[in-house]
Amino acid sequence: MNLEQLMRGFKRDDELMVNITCWREVPEREAVYKDIPDRLDARLAGALAQRGVHKLYSHQASAIDAILDGEDVVIVTPTASGKTLCYNLPVIDAVLKDHSARAMFLFPTKALSYDQSNELDQLINQAGAPVKAYTYDGDTPQSARKAIRQAGNIIVTNPDMLHGAILPNHTKWTRLFEDLKYIVIDELHHYGGVFGCHLANVLRRLQRICAFYGANPQYICCSATIANPFELAFRITGREMRVIDNNGAPSGKKYIVFYNPPVVNKELGIRRSSLLEARRLASLLLKNDISTIVFTRSRLNVEVLTTYLKEAMDEAILPGRKSGKRAGDRVRGYRGGYLPTLRREIEQGLRDGSVRGVVSTNALELGIDIGSLEACVVCGYPGSIASLWQQAGRAGRRQSASAVFLMGTSSPLDQYIIKNPEYFFGKNPEHGLINPDNFVILGNHIKCAAYELPFSDGEKFGVETTEEILDYMEDARLVRHVNGRWHWMADVFPAADVSLRSASNENFIIVDITETNPVVIGEIDRFGAPMLLHEEAIYIHEAKQYQVEKLDFDDKKAYVRKVEVDYYTDANLNVEVAVLDVSRESAMIDGAGGVAGGAVESQNAGVVKKGSGEVRVTAIVTLFKKIKLNTHENIGSGPVNLPELEMHTTAYWFCLPFHTGDAENPDPALTAQLTLMRGARLQDSLIGLTNILANVAPIYLMCGKSDIRVMYQTRSPFTLLPTVFIYDNYPGGVGFSEKLYELHDELFDMAARMIESCECEFGCPSCVGPAGEFSGTGNPRADTLEMIRYLQGPAPR
Numbered sequence: 001m002n003l004e005q006l007m008r009g010f011k012r013d014d015e016l017m018v019n020i021t022c023w024r025e026v027p028e029r030e031a032v033y034k035d036i037p038d039r040l041d042a043r044l045a046g047a048l049a050q051r052g053v054h055k056l057y058s059h060q061a062s063a064i065d066a067i068l069d070g071e072d073v074v075i076v077t078p079t080a081s082g083k084t085l086c087y088n089l090p091v092i093d094a095v096l097k098d099h100s101a102r103a104m105f106l107f108p109t110k111a112l113s114y115d116q117s118n119e120l121d122q123l124i125n126q127a128g129a130p131v132k133a134y135t136y137d138g139d140t141p142q143s144a145r146k147a148i149r150q151a152g153n154i155i156v157t158n159p160d161m162l163h164g165a166i167l168p169n170h171t172k173w174t175r176l177f178e179d180l181k182y183i184v185i186d187e188l189h190h191y192g193g194v195f196g197c198h199l200a201n202v203l204r205r206l207q208r209i210c211a212f213y214g215a216n217p218q219y220i221c222c223s224a225t226i227a228n229p230f231e232l233a234f235r236i237t238g239r240e241m242r243v244i245d246n247n248g249a250p251s252g253k254k255y256i257v258f259y260n261p262p263v264v265n266k267e268l269g270i271r272r273s274s275l276l277e278a279r280r281l282a283s284l285l286l287k288n289d290i291s292t293i294v295f296t297r298s299r300l301n302v303e304v305l306t307t308y309l310k311e312a313m314d315e316a317i318l319p320g321r322k323s324g325k326r327a328g329d330r331v332r333g334y335r336g337g338y339l340p341t342l343r344r345e346i347e348q349g350l351r352d353g354s355v356r357g358v359v360s361t362n363a364l365e366l367g368i369d370i371g372s373l374e375a376c377v378v379c380g381y382p383g384s385i386a387s388l389w390q391q392a393g394r395a396g397r398r399q400s401a402s403a404v405f406l407m408g409t410s411s412p413l414d415q416y417i418i419k420n421p422e423y424f425f426g427k428n429p430e431h432g433l434i435n436p437d438n439f440v441i442l443g444n445h446i447k448c449a450a451y452e453l454p455f456s457d458g459e460k461f462g463v464e465t466t467e468e469i470l471d472y473m474e475d476a477r478l479v480r481h482v483n484g485r486w487h488w489m490a491d492v493f494p495a496a497d498v499s500l501r502s503a504s505n506e507n508f509i510i511v512d513i514t515e516t517n518p519v520v521i522g523e524i525d526r527f528g529a530p531m532l533l534h535e536e537a538i539y540i541h542e543a544k545q546y547q548v549e550k551l552d553f554d555d556k557k558a559y560v561r562k563v564e565v566d567y568y569t570d571a572n573l574n575v576e577v578a579v580l581d582v583s584r585e586s587a588m589i590d591g592a593g594g595v596a597g598g599a600v601e602s603q604n605a606g607v608v609k610k611g612s613g614e615v616r617v618t619a620i621v622t623l624f625k626k627i628k629l630n631t632h633e634n635i636g637s638g639p640v641n642l643p644e645l646e647m648h649t650t651a652y653w654f655c656l657p658f659h660t661g662d663a664e665n666p667d668p669a670l671t672a673q674l675t676l677m678r679g680a681r682l683q684d685s686l687i688g689l690t691n692i693l694a695n696v697a698p699i700y701l702m703c704g705k706s707d708i709r710v711m712y713q714t715r716s717p718f719t720l721l722p723t724v725f726i727y728d729n730y731p732g733g734v735g736f737s738e739k740l741y742e743l744h745d746e747l748f749d750m751a752a753r754m755i756e757s758c759e760c761e762f763g764c765p766s767c768v769g770p771a772g773e774f775s776g777t778g779n780p781r782a783d784t785l786e787m788i789r790y791l792q793g794p795a796p797r
Contacts, residue, residue: 079393
């Protein structure tokens with residue numbers, strides 16, 4: 001049964017259709033063409049002709065014209081719209097006209113670099129062009145590196161190599177930096193949060209070195225559709241850019257289906273597990289030999305779902321299945337933590353058809369060529385409209401018909417999107433946010449920059465306080481100030497201590513000790529290790545189960561052994577937040593006309609309604625649960641004994657104001673109502689509020705739920721009042737909490753709408769949280785709504 005037949009069958013299935021909240025058939029889109037710019041070398045037009053291409057899409061032609069005119073550009077079009085030609089053609093053209101010209105292509109991952117390098121080589125060969133393009137990454141042999149430095153016209157690399165290998169050794173790359181004409185940054189939208197903060201600082205270092213060698217390269221950026229491509233490109237590169245967004249690429253027919261798992265407990269508002277529903281749907285697609293990608297939001301879910309699908313497929317017979325070969329082998333998992341060789345093997349399997357199904361985190365959102373997939377199952381809203389469109393674009397990438405299924409979870413955000421599809425179809429994608437001046441990240445890159453080239457007095461590296469930071473570094477004996485210049489003096493290589501993928505560089509490696517010779521099978525960041533690699537945890541890797549024997553914090557190693565059990569584990573994290581410094585605050589005016597300052601001395605005085613600033617977060621994993629496979633029952637628990645983790649970051653917080661309405665004329669009825677909310681009811685309301693806000697906030701930020709954290713204090717030591725904190729889940733902060741401070745009113749408006757649209761009576765996982773989280777006294781749904789209305793008083797004066 002092909003995809004079209006299967007979709008018709010779905011539509012006739014009443015049992016299935018009752019759970020579908022949206023069924024859209026997006027028609028084919030015709031291409032919009034323009035002539036190939038005649039300013040390009042004729043050999044390039046000949047290469048395109050060999051591919052059967054005689055005209056360009058409208059956005060390709062517009063981008064090439066702007067680039068040839070010397071403009072910095074950011075090209076913003078959907079997945080699989082041919083953005084690669086927008087930079088390959090003008091860059092090759094520049095080298096053909098001036099063989100000394102150089103270009104650098106930056107891709108966020110080695111896998112994407114490898115994939116795009118093959119495309120570039122093919123175009124060069126078809127043009128018969130004397131252009132030398134080389135990939136330079138951690139896998140490049142030492143014997144080839146010198147030749148690449150001297151002879152490469154186009155260097156294809158990633159930000160990590162630029163940061164750790166190219167910039168610190170710029171004297172070996174003199175030819176590149178003297179003649180660097182273009183810097184290409186693909187998948188710009190991927191550089192949000194910490195990674196984007198790091199890239200912005202790496203490019204500041206790159207531009208210092210280019211200026212030293214007398215070059216001023218032009219930027220070509222490509223992005224999927226986001227709300228602020230101009231702003232994001234500017235914050236990353238420091239350049240004002242022309243936005244090219246007149247997409248002319250065709251697209252095949254696409255079915256977009258929103259599926260809400262059935263309610264299994266109406267009183268508690270509990271729905272059937274989205275993982276189990278995704279397993280059912282994906283199994284049906286794969287058993288009909290429809291190539292399928294399943295996206296899920298966590299590494300753990302990737303492994304659980306891969307296990308389920310392998311088991312389901314082992315019972316099936318697929319076309320092309322070889323005798324003796326398990327059908328489950330045609331389903332693979334794909335996520336961060338897999339070694340590069342394994343990821344490339346899976347990518348190749350998807351391209352050649354030997355792998356028919358893959359379960360992935362957002363690692364496959366990027367434009368890696370994984371062949372022509374027909375269906376995409378998104379298990380849980382990925383946190384942003386931009387990400388969902390990116391994931392949806394992975395199916396039907398070659399203009400064929402495709403289907404996308406969004407499988408809702410019980411979370412309030414998922415339920416809001418599932419029940420309000422117009423929000424998804426009618427709203428602009430979110431903003432990409434970065435804070436390149438994050439002190440932790442900025443300080444590390446100033447060290448790297450000082451190592452590469454001395455700073456001159458008065459030189460600015462992103463911030464006006466650069467010289468103050470250098471003074472501090474001199475006190476730490478890292479630099480010395482001589483004759484108006486700051487020289488690196490420490491005997492360390494600073495780039496080695498800076499990881500671009502996180503704000504800290506403390507990954508743990510995972511070692512399999514099942515056999516006599518231990519084998520490294522993966523890695524995980526420092527903050528994820530206690531949750532997933534505590535002793536007795538079940539770590540799942542490529543659908544294989546391992547039990548953690550030991551987690552060595554000092555050596556940053558986890559030792560695991562293969563097991564076969566019928567459960568997986570999930571850990572509980574206990575978090576405390578302390579305010580260190582207030583950067584912004586808004587105050588209510590009390591009845592006596594006073595204005596609150598920072599901490600509140602009396603509950604009868606004016607209070608800080610909202611604030612933002614620096615906080616210290618301490619976190620400790622206290623226990624873990626054993627979750628039975630397939631049924632997802634809790635079958636046991638155990639303690640976890642690990643050291644406390646500490647992180648300094650930024651936060652936005654608000655406390656319950658004492659007055660409502662006009663400070664001189666408070667609403668006595670509402671004030672009296674809220675006064676009754678004490679003890680268990682107050683705590684229930686705060687729990688409900690933190691649960692709903694954790695789901696609302698990502699709507700306004702281009703981030704996942706894990707990028708921020710929400711917690712409450714019934715009586716905060718800082719405000720002396722009930723207080724809710726939303727903090728960036730990265731050391732130093734990356735700008736999320738500052739944005740939420742500005743969106744204070746919108747947050748509460750959306751939270752209220754989400755709760756009011758829920759059909760439950762007392763609260764459920766789709767609004768304020770499951771009943772088990774509450775005390776059982778009062779009505780958590782109604783109490784949370786009451787608290788939100790109280791917080792929706794008039795704007796602070």
